[in-house]
Amino acid sequence: MTVQTEAVQAPDLLYSEAEEDLRSAVRSLLADRADAPTVIAGIESDTPYDLRLWESLAAGIGAAGLLVPEKLGGQGATHREAAVVLEELGRSVAPAPYLTSAVVATEILLALGADGGPAAGLLAELASGRKVAVLALPFSTPPADAGAAMTGTLERTVSGVAEAAAADVLLVPTADGLYAVETAGDGVDVRALVPLDLTRPLATVTLAGATGTLLADAAPAAEAVSRGLLAGAGLLASEQLGLAEWCLTETVRHTRERHQFNRPVGSFQSLKHRMAQLWLEVVSARAAARNAADALAAGSPDAPLAVAVAQAYCSEVAVHAAEECVQLHGGIGMTWEHPAHLYLKRAKADSIAYGTAGRHREAVAALVELPAP
Amino acid sequence: MSTAVDAAGIRRLTQQLLADRPPATTDRTDFLEARFDAGLAWVHYPVGLGGLDAPRSLQPVVDAELAAAGAPDNDPRRIGIGLGMAAPTILGYGTEEQKRRFLRPLWTGAEVWCQLFSEPGAGSDLAALGTRAVRDGDDWVVDGQKVWTSSAHLARWAILIARTDPDVPKHRGISYFICDMTDPGVEVRPLRQITGEAEFNEVFLTGVRIPDSRRLGPVGDGWKVAQTTLMNERVSIGGARIPREGGMIGTVAKTWREQPDLRTHDLHQRLLTLWVEAEVARLTGERLRQQLVAGQPGPEGSGMKLAFARLNQEISGLEVELLGDEGLLYSDWTMRRPELVDFTGRDAGYRYLRSKGNSIEGGTSEVLLNIVAERVLGLPVEPRNDKDVAWKDLAR
Numbered sequence: 001m002t003v004q005t006e007a008v009q010a011p012d013l014l015y016s017e018a019e020e021d022l023r024s025a026v027r028s029l030l031a032d033r034a035d036a037p038t039v040i041a042g043i044e045s046d047t048p049y050d051l052r053l054w055e056s057l058a059a060g061i062g063a064a065g066l067l068v069p070e071k072l073g074g075q076g077a078t079h080r081e082a083a084v085v086l087e088e089l090g091r092s093v094a095p096a097p098y099l100t101s102a103v104v105a106t107e108i109l110l111a112l113g114a115d116g117g118p119a120a121g122l123l124a125e126l127a128s129g130r131k132v133a134v135l136a137l138p139f140s141t142p143p144a145d146a147g148a149a150m151t152g153t154l155e156r157t158v159s160g161v162a163e164a165a166a167a168d169v170l171l172v173p174t175a176d177g178l179y180a181v182e183t184a185g186d187g188v189d190v191r192a193l194v195p196l197d198l199t200r201p202l203a204t205v206t207l208a209g210a211t212g213t214l215l216a217d218a219a220p221a222a223e224a225v226s227r228g229l230l231a232g233a234g235l236l237a238s239e240q241l242g243l244a245e246w247c248l249t250e251t252v253r254h255t256r257e258r259h260q261f262n263r264p265v266g267s268f269q270s271l272k273h274r275m276a277q278l279w280l281e282v283v284s285a286r287a288a289a290r291n292a293a294d295a296l297a298a299g300s301p302d303a304p305l306a307v308a309v310a311q312a313y314c315s316e317v318a319v320h321a322a323e324e325c326v327q328l329h330g331g332i333g334m335t336w337e338h339p340a341h342l343y344l345k346r347a348k349a350d351s352i353a354y355g356t357a358g359r360h361r362e363a364v365a366a367l368v369e370l371p372a373p
Numbered sequence: 374m375s376t377a378v379d380a381a382g383i384r385r386l387t388q389q390l391l392a393d394r395p396p397a398t399t400d401r402t403d404f405l406e407a408r409f410d411a412g413l414a415w416v417h418y419p420v421g422l423g424g425l426d427a428p429r430s431l432q433p434v435v436d437a438e439l440a441a442a443g444a445p446d447n448d449p450r451r452i453g454i455g456l457g458m459a460a461p462t463i464l465g466y467g468t469e470e471q472k473r474r475f476l477r478p479l480w481t482g483a484e485v486w487c488q489l490f491s492e493p494g495a496g497s498d499l500a501a502l503g504t505r506a507v508r509d510g511d512d513w514v515v516d517g518q519k520v521w522t523s524s525a526h527l528a529r530w531a532i533l534i535a536r537t538d539p540d541v542p543k544h545r546g547i548s549y550f551i552c553d554m555t556d557p558g559v560e561v562r563p564l565r566q567i568t569g570e571a572e573f574n575e576v577f578l579t580g581v582r583i584p585d586s587r588r589l590g591p592v593g594d595g596w597k598v599a600q601t602t603l604m605n606e607r608v609s610i611g612g613a614r615i616p617r618e619g620g621m622i623g624t625v626a627k628t629w630r631e632q633p634d635l636r637t638h639d640l641h642q643r644l645l646t647l648w649v650e651a652e653v654a655r656l657t658g659e660r661l662r663q664q665l666v667a668g669q670p671g672p673e674g675s676g677m678k679l680a681f682a683r684l685n686q687e688i689s690g691l692e693v694e695l696l697g698d699e700g701l702l703y704s705d706w707t708m709r710r711p712e713l714v715d716f717t718g719r720d721a722g723y724r725y726l727r728s729k730g731n732s733i734e735g736g737t738s739e740v741l742l743n744i745v746a747e748r749v750l751g752l753p754v755e756p757r758n759d760k761d762v763a764w765k766d767l768a769r
Binding site: 010011012013014248252255256263264266267268269271272273275276277279280283284285286287288290291309312313361362364365368369370371372373 | 618626629630633636637638641642644645646648649650652653654656657659660663664667669673676679680739742743745746747749750751752753754755756
């Protein structure tokens with residue numbers, strides 16, 4: 001149960017014991033089932049998702065239902081716990097439709113006030129991990145564009161939809177409102193694209209003669225989609241944090257072991273300073289990401305600013321960390337065999353997902369009244 | 374453990390103090406001394422030394438009660454070196470007699486302290502310092518030159534490190550003293566800075582006699598003792614709690630809002646980037662404080678000073694540029710000796726120039742990056758050629 005907090009109340013930026021326990025569970029699952037060679041083998045196969053892994057994460061650990069109250073079939077936790085799951089997913093870059101389904105789609109359904117009705121039924125299925133749903137908008141859509149997305153009809157093509165290939169249900173915004181469309185139904189075509197980030201498949205969705213269930217009219221739907229994208233952007237910061245942390249840890253490990261000129265390359269000051277700088281960025285990204293997760297969990301009026309700040313900051317930290325990881329690994333960092341490229345690709349794609357850092361700085365400008373000329 | 378060591382007990386003691394010495398009718402010094410004697414100066418210090426052996430997290434209970442009652446404080450900005458550096462070192466290494474002699478007037482502000490550490494030839498490599506202390510009977514005789522000493526012209530006492538053994542490697546031949554700034558051999562000269570002011574001093578020490586009873590810690594252990602002082606300095610420079618838009622970013626944001634004619638697209642992009650970075654730095658500081666309160670101190674403190682130094686420099690640089698024609702002007706180049714260290718006061722030009730010191734004072738950013746790399750990340754140390762060489766044989 002979350003309590004509406006005063007804007008003046010300081011956010012809780014630490015991790016609770018329960019959050020650390022959840023982290024341990026997710027981390028050991030991913031270590032078992034999604035080490036780097038497994039992930040690399042997976043992205044080259046026809047089934048990008050390890051369905052057994054998703055089942056264990058979503059249903060076994062119960063991660064898919066963290067945001068959903070117990071009476072609606074979930075775990076009754078908050079964005080703080082979901083953020084910890086995303087840190088671990090970022091650390092492993094394992095493909096899993098967690099951010100898209102268990103955060104964005106789930107938050108949209110929650111925002112629709114899922115007491116009875118079709119939204120409630122779908123919500124319970126998402127919370128249990130039995131079904132996956134994704135929002136049928138380009139992955140690059142920032143929260144600010146939610147209103148503009150409520151346009152058109154069920155006859156349409158949407159490109160760049162993240163994890164549509166794994167989805168059972170598409171949430172489709174139209175001028176009339178938000179529809180739930182079964183991907184297995186007639187008139188639905190989901191065609192895989194070749195993504196920069198192979199660990200997060202993208203697809204073009206074409207709807208021609210498809211039917212769906214209207215979940216909400218345009219006005220409440222726009223509000224719900226906006227809330228879903230805000231949660232997605234806010235918790236993406238935690239994925240970026242986990243990713244950056246992995247890059248720094250591996251880079252430190254490598255440069256301590258790798259010898260050139262009869263000394264570990266990590267003893268050269270030019271490299272040490274770069275890693276120390278990265279450490280400072282990771283430490284700062286953690287504060288920004290925890291602040292966003294806490295604000296979302298509390299339903300704080302500060303949440304839009306906390307999310308915009310976290311995205312404006314953490315996107316660039318993740319990309320910087322991944323780029324430094326490749327460079328400071330030297331030649332091995334350029335190989336397909338070493339996992340550094342997975343992190344670089346994920347980081348770069350994440351920097352566009354739910355709005356670039358620049359889009360989020362524009363949001364900051366509006367929220368704190370620092371207008372453009 | 375006494376029953377006073379919880380929030381209710383501390384509140385009771387504070388009310389008792391206010392009843393015994395009503396601030397409205399009590400002399401400031403009397404009040405501060407009574408507060409010290411009641412153990413409410415710094416509650417985490419020992420009983421009898423201004424504290425109650427209470428958790429540090431209970432100090433805000435005292436501060437809030439006293440502020441609400443309009444009680445005078447000890448003007449911590451004026452005595453920051455005493456409070457932040459000398460006091461923890463005296464508490465950690467001083468004899469009982471030293472603690473009883475020095476901590477009370479230090480805390481009340483009756484005696485101001487300064488720090489005699491850096492030398493012209495020993496900056497980042499502080500352990501190479503050359504000020505000599507030679508034993509003469511019950512005294513030490515000190516000769517040398519110190520620099521970057523704020524408050525030296527106001528100080529009654531100084532914490533001093535000096536070389537007591539030149540024949541061993543540099544870290545091992547240093548001892549730590551309390552120096553009487555009124556000794557006739559102490560000469561303080563203002564050191565004018567790029568701001569036009571002389572916030573700092575040069576201090577020349579010529580035949581200064583220090584009784585051995587004013588040594589802190591064992592002979593030759595001064596480097597270890599100094600680490601206590603330096604860690605506290607870095608925390609105090611980077612660790613102040615600030616509200617959103619506190620510090621320099623607030624000043625630039627205000628100018629941006631009030632003077633639309635100054636706005637350009639380029640400045641807008643840079644302002645927003647810095648605004649976000651300042652907000653994240655604020656949150657990082659807040660997270661560090663929450664870790665300390667929860668008893669989980671992390672290494673994040675080492676990074677805060679790095680972040681604030683860079684931000685202060687970039688924000689004040691942007692501000693000068695934003696001001697355009699006004700940025701071409703400077704308020705006043707008159708040589709002054711300010712009583713307080715002021716990073717944010719005066720005009721944009723002053724802030725721009727003063728903030729250049731933020732990445733030098735209290736450990737240069739380059740040295741702090743080394744510390745993070747080696748002590749936090751565990752990266753190998755740079756090969757060094759001064760470890761096993763006697764100080765007297767070092768190149769200089």
